[in-house]
Amino acid sequence: xxxxxxxxxxxxxxxxxxxxxxxxxxxxxxxxxxxxxxxxxxxxxxxxxxxxxxxxxxxxxxxxxxxxxxxxxxxxxxxxxxxxxxxxxxxxxxxxxxxxxxxxxxxxxxx
Numbered sequence: 001x002x003x004x005x006x007x008x009x010x011x012x013x014x015x016x017x018x019x020x021x022x023x024x025x026x027x028x029x030x031x032x033x034x035x036x037x038x039x040x041x042x043x044x045x046x047x048x049x050x051x052x053x054x055x056x057x058x059x060x061x062x063x064x065x066x067x068x069x070x071x072x073x074x075x076x077x078x079x080x081x082x083x084x085x086x087x088x089x090x091x092x093x094x095x096x097x098x099x100x101x102x103x104x105x106x107x108x109x110x111x
Contacts, residue, residue, distance in 0.1 A: 027079040034072035041065045 044062055049055040077084075 024079075027076065030072045030075040030079065034069055034076065037065050037069035037072060041069065 041062060044058060044065065047058060049058045
């Protein structure tokens with residue numbers, strides 16, 4: 001299993017536009033990690049597992065690879081500066097309160 005995985009080319013999505021000013025090493029690493037996790041998942045899902053114990057081991061491995069992919073995807077989202085879906089709410093418009101009109105002192109009735 002390890003020999004076939006080592007020979008597979010890693011589909012890299014690091015061809016993303018690089019921002020000027022550097023500091024994208026973490027973003028590139030997150031893309032590479034996400035691609036490795038995806039390739040591992042595809043390789044593991046087709047592995048035969050005849051016994052129940054092997055099926056359990058494969059299920060745990062798939063769960064762990066999926067967790068790595070999710071974590072890498074979150075890191076990419078954070079490095080790009082994108083918030084979680086639904087967390088950015090539009091600002092509420094300021095309500096205009098009706099102020100009482102003040103009357104000049106000359107117009108007040110005399111007592």
